[in-house]
Amino acid sequence: MNKILLFAFLFIQNILFGQFSERNLSSEKWQFKNAKENSWMTATVPGTVHLDLMNNKIIPDPYKDENEKKVQWIENEDWDYQTTFKVSKKELQSQNIELVFNGLDTFSEIYLNGKLLKKTDNMFRKWEIPVKEYLNAGDNLLQIKFKSAVNVGKKLAKKVPFIMPESPRSFVRKAQYQFGWDWGPRLVTAGIWKDVKLNFWDNAKLGNIKIEQKSVTKQKAELNIETEIFAKKKGKYAVLINNQSNNFQFKKGKNTIQIPYTINNPKLWQPNGWGDPNLYDIKISLQKDSKIIDDKTERIGLRTIELIQEKDAKGKSFYFKVNGNPMYAKGANWIPADSFSPRITKEKYQKLIKDSKESNMNMIRIWGGGIYEDDEFYKACDENGILVWQDFMFAGSFYPSDEAFLNNVKEEVKDQVNRLQNHASIALWCGNNEIDEAIVNWGYQKQFKYSKEDSLQVWKDYKKVFHELIPNTLRENLTADKNIYWPSSPSIGWGHKESLTEGDSHYWGVWWGEQPFEIYNEKVPRFASEYGFQGMPTLETTKSMFSGVPNLSIENGTIKAHEKHARGWEIINSYMKRDYNVPTDFVKYNYVSQLLQARGMQIAIEAHRRAKPYNMGTLYWQLNDCWPVVSWSSIDYLGNWKALHYQIKRSFENQVILTEEKDGDLNFSLVNDGLYTYKDVRLGIQVIKFNGEIIRHQEINFFSKDFESILKSDPVKVQDLLQNLNKNEVYLKLELWTGNNIRLSENHYFFRKPKDLKLTKPNIKIKKISSLQIEISTDVYAKDVYLMGDNHFSDNFFDLFPNDSRIITFSKPMDNFEVISLWDTMNN
Known part of the structure; x- marks a missing residue:
């Protein structure tokens, strides 16, 4: 290296290590093994043990065939991960070096060069550990030893004097759906499921940033920006907000400052269907001696959101007022888009949210049995005008409230609200999914022979977590304009008349109660936050269930294994007989099952919307899938629109x-x-x-x-x-x-x-316009025209009328078409 290049290199290094910087350790060469074995295998970070075992060809793909049960032994094992990384002498000169884990699943011990640094017990927390004194110049060994969450959960369950439902999942702070649901497999994971980083800083660094919207008029928006600064030593610093400088004298340690900021002639963030979701970048820079030593950028939207609950003659209203206007909420419930969440790509998040926008949605509820989603999810919602009803990750069980559990949950809530609060899309924080209802209505106390004292303890535990700890933690960590809290969804179970006159409702008289679709016309709540009906995935996704040549038959073991509801096929068939001829041909059965699902949800949505303003929201169950499955989703695992999603687009028009x-x-x-x-x-x-x-x-x-x-x-x-x-x-x-x-x-x-319906056989004609477009027409009425193929069609499962035609656009070129309509199912 010549002298000029060496000087430039050293100059850049001095600048770099005078300010905050980070290294991503995820890209290092990671290894893993069963804790009982000696041989190491290659691993990927972020990832899960299941994905690593698949990549090393130790296990088959659990999504294929009937493999799910073949891999469930994994949940009972302990797993070790390790990597070696280098640290330079220059890096070691940094005054502060922190090892940061954004997600460890779930019970682990972290070792650095043989030193135990931390024990973790929560998949949803961020772990920051000072490590300067434990690092070597040169090679460093980082090890994470994971304990079986199932085994640890069983030990924790024994400490409670009565049997808890869904034990042991309710004792472990990890994604609850991994333990199996009526739409998802049981695949209880372990691993480093988010990035691992090394942070270096000297004088000071930025911490959490809260941006509060004080007031907004057409002329200006007044903001208050609250920022944490961690200073290694006291001194003079400057904080710049979009290059507007403010001078401060900081003490050693944590400093919290507030800076007013004004945006002139502001444009509001509007939900989908009302206008553009306008966003503003707020760059916060920390400066020392005229040099920037750390900076962060927050992207915000200017909007007001209120949850309005006012008593009226029929009960109490429940609706969201956005930017001063009552908003009818139209949307769906979201579950994790994969059972192995590290492989959900940014592109998949963006596509699912854009598909939601295209189908005229303005709200998504993140269900409480999954995960707090990746930043990309909320970014996509911000950009597409989709409001988020955010459940905390508790679902359908009883939960403990011992001191260790409460402290763990408090830190989890702090981590997540600090990460998410500045997103324009966040509309509401909800304590849990269906736990109030589980305690009151599901009969667990009788099933497990609880004493009166046991039952009282369950309710006390519930109140501690969802009526005290979480709302108190929100008040401590959120600005007032971001803190809308609802303890449990639903507020009242669907068997009680009050569930239709106040709060939000999960009405399951259809499907679980096996009532006809028409009951939706009578059972109209103030806000429908869950209801649904199953339909098969598309043919392409059904075929993906097989590792070899698909055997498309309802009696096939693979297809049966990809229906997780115990009576799913029986319920689908009973409803199908009411409204359709039941086909014997599998392709036609698949088609009619989708039509049946779409028909049921259309009846529900129309009943809800007719009742406006008594009813002010309809969020069906569910938008998406975590694997190829027969489920309530409108978009299947491979991202294909089922008949339901095409119907949703029509039913949700303004x-x-x-x-x-x-x-x-x-x-x-x-x-x-x-x-x-x-x-x-x-x-x-x-x-x-x-x-x-x-x-x-x-x-x-x-x-x-x-x-x-x-x-x-x-x-x-x-x-x-x-x-x-x-x-x-x-x-x-x-x-x-x-x-x-x-x-x-x-x-x-x-x-x-x-x-x-007395339908006549239609003569459906297709005229090719280009490789991406066709014109389709018919001589007589053709109901529910279905274009089959591995493609996304601009419209599908539509009614085609005589003396009319329709232009259909594809996502990729396609030459051969197979088309059927409902008439074909009436003539098997």
Whole structure:
């Protein structure tokens, strides 16, 4: 190296180690082994032991065939991980060096050069350990020894004098779904599931940053930026907010400062369907002697969110007011997008959230049995205008409240709210999923023969965690404008009448209660935060369940193994018989199961939206899958849209026409969820035969009425409309028009269930426009047209009408098409 290059290198090194810097140790050469064995194998960090065993060809893919049970021995073993990394003499000169683990799953011991640094017991916490005194110049050995979470959980369970449901999962702070759910496999993981880093700093570093929105007008937004600074020694420093400098005298140790900041002519962050989700970058820089020694950038959105609960004649309202306007929440529940969460890519997060935006959603609920998602998830929600209902990670069980557990949970809550609070998308923090209901309604106390004292202890434990610890920790760590807390979802179980008059509701009378879909018209809550029905995944995803040539049969062991609900097939079949002909052909059965799921959710959503503003939210169960499975999802594991997701896109449009038939009357509801008010709208109604013949046309005018939220028409007599026509031979075409002839919405209404419609065989024609587009048409009405293929279609499972055509776009070129419609299932 010549003298000039050497000087430049040393100059850069001096600058680098005068400020905060980090090294990612995840990219080092990692090894792992069973703690009982001696031979080491290659490992990947971030990762899990299951993925590492697969990569080393020790186990088969648990997602294939019936392999899940073959790999469950892994959960009972202890696993060791290690790597060797170098530290230079220059790096060792840093005054502070910290080893940072962003996620360890779950019970581990951390050793550096043979020294035990820390024992961990929580998958959801961040672990920062000062290590300068333990490092060597040159090679350093880092070891993490994981204990079986199942075995540790069993030992913890023995300390409680009564049997806890779902033991041992409720005793371990790790992703609860790993222990198996009625849509997911039992794959209890261990490993280094997030990045490992070495941080170097000298004078000072930035800590947690809170950005509070004090006020927003059209002219300016007033913010308060609270920042932690950790100083090695006292002295003068400057903190810059987007290059605006503020001088401070810091003491040694932790300093907390507050700096006002103004944004002129601000643009609001709006939820999807209301406008753009405008975002602002706030760069915070820490300066010493005119040199920047640390900086961070927070991306924020300017918006107000309130949870409104006001008593009324029927109970109590439950809705979100966003930027001063009541918002009808439309969305879904989210589960982890893989049973092995380290392999969820940024691209997968972005795609699932963009698919949610495309289907007109404005809210996603992160269910409490999974994980606090990666930063990329919240970034995608920020960018796409999707609000987040954030559960804490507790679900469907009883939880302890001993001092160690409470302290552990408190640190978990602090870590997560500090990481997430500045995201514009976070709307609400919820204590848990279904634990209040589990205690009150699920009969565990009787099942496990609890004494009166045992039952009282369970309720005391619950109150300590979800009514004291978590809300108190939120108050200590969140600014007031970010702290909306709801203890449990649902607030009241679906067997109680109050679940329909206040709070949020998980209505499971359909599926679990095996009530017909039409019961949704009667059981309408104030806010539906869970309800659902199963459907099969797409054919492509079904085939992916097999390691070899797929054997597509419902009786096949592999397909049975990928239905985790004990009575899943039985329930699907019983509902299918009510509404459809049950096909014997597997491809057609797969198709009809998707239609059945879509039909059920359409009925539910329309019942909810018709009830606006009594009902102000509908979040179905569930958006996505963690493996290839028959489930409640609308998007399957491979990212393919099921029939449900195409229907969701239609059902969640801002303006919709909804029809209810009752006592011989047709009642029409016009719903507007947008911010724009329309005047002088009119509803056009056509009675059309399936051959395309228009039998009757009439209009209902709403002159001089503001179409701001919802309009209801006077009842229309079915007999007057149809006269002597057969209900199973016609449908209604409904169109909503503005006074200046702009069509806002179109919908169709059928008087009979799909199996009872007298359909004629359609002659469906496909005209190729390009390698990515076709035009599709038909001579007679074709119901639920299904384009089959390994592709994403701009529309699918749609009704095609005679004298009309539709342009369909593909995600990738496709030459050969197979098309079926509902008529094909009526003629097996």
